[in-house]
Amino acid sequence: MFKLPQRDTKTLLAIHGWSGVLLGLLLYAVICTGVAAVFASEINDWASPLKRQQASAAFGPGLDAAVRRLAKQVDPQFHEEVAIYGSAGGRVMLLYHRHETNPAGKPSERGVEFELDPATWQTIATRTGWLEDIAEQRRASGVADFLVNLHVRLHIPDPYGLLVTGALGLAMMVAAVTGLLIHRHLIAELFTLRLGRDPVLRRRDLHVVAGTWNLPFAFVLAFTGSFFSLASTVGIPAVAMVKFGGDQEALIETLSGPPRTENKQAAMLANIDAIIADTRTRSHAEPNFVSVSQYGRADAITSTFTDLPDDTLVYSSYVYDGTTGAFLRTQPPFGTTPSIGASLVGLMYPLHFGNFAGAASKAVWVALGFAAAYVTLTGMLLWTRRREEQSAWRRMARAVHYVGYGLPLALVCAPYAFFALRDSKVEAGTSQGIAFLAVAAVAAVVAVGTGNLDRLRRRLLASTGIAMLGLPLMRMATGGLGWMESYRAGIGAVPAVDIAFVVAALACLWTALRHQHQPSKGTARARTNTTDAQTT
Amino acid sequence: MMPASVIAVLISAILLAILGRHDPKRLRNRSREVATGMSTPGLTRGMRRLLGWLVLVPGVVLTVIDQWWAFLIWMGACCALGWVTTHLLSSAATAENAT
Amino acid sequence: MSEAAANGKHLRSWLRALLAGPLVLVAACMLMAGGAVWLPPGQAQVNNLVLPIVLFPLLWTALFLYACLDTRMQRAYAVICTLIASNAALVAWHLFG
Numbered sequence: 001m002f003k004l005p006q007r008d009t010k011t012l013l014a015i016h017g018w019s020g021v022l023l024g025l026l027l028y029a030v031i032c033t034g035v036a037a038v039f040a041s042e043i044n045d046w047a048s049p050l051k052r053q054q055a056s057a058a059f060g061p062g063l064d065a066a067v068r069r070l071a072k073q074v075d076p077q078f079h080e081e082v083a084i085y086g087s088a089g090g091r092v093m094l095l096y097h098r099h100e101t102n103p104a105g106k107p108s109e110r111g112v113e114f115e116l117d118p119a120t121w122q123t124i125a126t127r128t129g130w131l132e133d134i135a136e137q138r139r140a141s142g143v144a145d146f147l148v149n150l151h152v153r154l155h156i157p158d159p160y161g162l163l164v165t166g167a168l169g170l171a172m173m174v175a176a177v178t179g180l181l182i183h184r185h186l187i188a189e190l191f192t193l194r195l196g197r198d199p200v201l202r203r204r205d206l207h208v209v210a211g212t213w214n215l216p217f218a219f220v221l222a223f224t225g226s227f228f229s230l231a232s233t234v235g236i237p238a239v240a241m242v243k244f245g246g247d248q249e250a251l252i253e254t255l256s257g258p259p260r261t262e263n264k265q266a267a268m269l270a271n272i273d274a275i276i277a278d279t280r281t282r283s284h285a286e287p288n289f290v291s292v293s294q295y296g297r298a299d300a301i302t303s304t305f306t307d308l309p310d311d312t313l314v315y316s317s318y319v320y321d322g323t324t325g326a327f328l329r330t331q332p333p334f335g336t337t338p339s340i341g342a343s344l345v346g347l348m349y350p351l352h353f354g355n356f357a358g359a360a361s362k363a364v365w366v367a368l369g370f371a372a373a374y375v376t377l378t379g380m381l382l383w384t385r386r387r388e389e390q391s392a393w394r395r396m397a398r399a400v401h402y403v404g405y406g407l408p409l410a411l412v413c414a415p416y417a418f419f420a421l422r423d424s425k426v427e428a429g430t431s432q433g434i435a436f437l438a439v440a441a442v443a444a445v446v447a448v449g450t451g452n453l454d455r456l457r458r459r460l461l462a463s464t465g466i467a468m469l470g471l472p473l474m475r476m477a478t479g480g481l482g483w484m485e486s487y488r489a490g491i492g493a494v495p496a497v498d499i500a501f502v503v504a505a506l507a508c509l510w511t512a513l514r515h516q517h518q519p520s521k522g523t524a525r526a527r528t529n530t531t532d533a534q535t536t
Numbered sequence: 537m538m539p540a541s542v543i544a545v546l547i548s549a550i551l552l553a554i555l556g557r558h559d560p561k562r563l564r565n566r567s568r569e570v571a572t573g574m575s576t577p578g579l580t581r582g583m584r585r586l587l588g589w590l591v592l593v594p595g596v597v598l599t600v601i602d603q604w605w606a607f608l609i610w611m612g613a614c615c616a617l618g619w620v621t622t623h624l625l626s627s628a629a630t631a632e633n634a635t
Numbered sequence: 636m637s638e639a640a641a642n643g644k645h646l647r648s649w650l651r652a653l654l655a656g657p658l659v660l661v662a663a664c665m666l667m668a669g670g671a672v673w674l675p676p677g678q679a680q681v682n683n684l685v686l687p688i689v690l691f692p693l694l695w696t697a698l699f700l701y702a703c704l705d706t707r708m709q710r711a712y713a714v715i716c717t718l719i720a721s722n723a724a725l726v727a728w729h730l731f732g
Contacts, residue, residue: 173696191559193626213619226692235688239671335679341686357605364612
């Protein structure tokens with residue numbers, strides 16, 4: 001597509017290959033967990049449904065009374081801000097908190113979180129402490145939280161985890177751009193997959209075809225992903241240093257718009273139910289987050305956020321006087337009036353998460369995320385296959401097979417621990433982490449002990465398929481809803497995710513068991529056998 | 537949104553399938569055609585270019601009528617379906633060669 | 636290849652790695668910081684704060700590929716170092732000037 005000098009093409013090819021092979025295994029993990037995280041809310045609803053008729057709205061009538069009742073139970077110092085949002089299975093969370101610097105010296109939040117059943121507004125659970133501790137104590141959202149944490153920061157503590165995933169996003173951008181530039185016959189080879197030929201050629205085509213079709217979204221996902229990781233770790237500190245003497249809170253307050261004039265006089269909070277109803281009318285969308293700042297004071301502000309209204313790609317929030325309930329303004333993501341900067345940031349969310357149009361957009365994003373994982377894996381397999389004469393690259397090939405096919409197995413097995421220890425005191429993240437690492441260790445032993453790489457691939461794929469088949473059974477065996485119960489309760493996520501696991505399991509088993517296509521030429525077969533013998 | 541994106545995706549998917557089926561490089565790599573003399577008639581270069589541009593028309597229409605959700609779904613679905621189409625066409629050709 | 640030529644090639648590789656690695660990262664960060672100073676704030680008074688952060692991944696990618704591809708290493712060093720120095724001076728002037 002681009003006719004570049006040969007020297008440049010060689011350099012770009014080296015950059016493309018080395019960026020992929022050095023960071024590919026970690027990048028593959030981020031992409032795989034990202035694919036699963038697209039359906040995080042559905043996974044949470046599947047894992048931890050409330051056993052009652054699903055409410056059609058996240059914030060139904062009675063929320064206001066619950067907020068006032070529970071506000072009396074918490075220390076008034078935590079009335080600085082109240083966050084109200086939906087969680088797994090339709091639960092509603094109320095987080096009364098204040099902004100402080102944590103013992104590690106970083107800006108954080110400390111307070112009390114109540115987990116409520118919106119059908120009765122009864123408290124299911126209460127958690128206290130720093131936000132990080134509160135997050136670890138959450139059980140209902142444990143399955144998706146584990147996946148999302150692995151995707152966002154590879155379970156590495158902040159800020160290092162975000163820096164690593166940010167660097168991986170940059171590497172993916174470099175790989176996408178260099179891949180575009182080095183592929184001379186991009187359009188001509190769009191439909192060319194030579195499956196019956198030389199194995200190296202087959203792998204090359206598999207990688208190139210997947211990469212070509214996935215190119216636009218690879219770039220978008222890499223760009224938005226690296227933005228999300230690097231904005232808080234690099235961008236905000238740098239800009240805060242230049243413009244606000246290092247005060248990041250001041251930067252965030254500027255981006256949020258001018259604060260209200262302070263007035264510490266006591267005042268009743270305006271009715272939240274009425275504010276939510278007004279937001280629904282204004283936005284034609286369902287509110288999914290409410291924030292009350294300075295609860296119980298005359299300078300209180302209530303802000304509501306909604307799902308994206310139809311055909312809108314940039315979110316807005318709705319700001320109300322917290323004492324009178326009067327609507328003040330519609331606020332863009334940053335600042336008080338629309339701007340290019342705010343719109344660009346707002347666009348990042350739907351482009352990265354793919355959740356703007358519900359299941360339809362999520363399904364497309366999962367397909368493209370799967371393609372991105374496929375591109376990463378086939379790229380590493382191609383690289384190591386081309387260098388299989390060298391023992392170091394043969395070991396790398398084994399590592400690629402181990403991570404490529406072992407990671408999904410470990411991810412699928414983690415929720416088994418969640419279900420088994422659901423009613424125990426063990427934190428959901430801890431139990432799943434141990435299960436994940438244990439399965440990864442067993443898979444490592446299998447990877448070392450299985451001589452033939454194709455046999456290793458089949459074993460890991462088959463194990464993943466079997467694990468997926470068992471998950472719905474494990475869920476039901478540990479007290480989860482059956483399909484009839486779910487149907488009566490109007491909880492569609494339970495059978496939907498169960499069926500998705502069964503379909504995925506059958507796909508894994510079919511791929512593992514199907515006869516590997518043999519090359520039609522004798523030389524290619526001889527070469528494959530020689531390669532297998534070398535890896536045994 | 538849904539009807540617009542479904543129609544747009546359908547139109548582009550059909551055009552992609554036609555383009556893929558008549559792709560000259562893909563056809564050249566089908567060894568069975570060489571052996572049996574049977575061949576899928578190719579399209580002229582001009583026709584292929586026209587169809588290629590027509591694939592993009594539904595997306596352009598969606599942006600003109602401000603259907604941004606449908607546009608993003610169309611774009612993603614075209615990329616995914618194009619990949620799947622390539623695999624299906626190659627698998628079919630490989631199966632033919634094997635028999 | 637003679638030993639001197641091999642050493643020269645080795646040195647050039649290290650210099651290229653230094654340029655495309657740490658120096659490009661510093662340049663991208665300085666461009667982001669400098670952008671907060673010179674970009675117009677816009678009507679909402681946030682563009683100069685937000686745009687540099689949003690564009691950072693593109694800045695780094697463009698600089699990295701340039702640093703890898705420019706055949707003349709001296710010119711590449713001059714460009715990257717000029718970007719670092721000019722934006723550092725701009726930031727210093729803003730903070731202390």
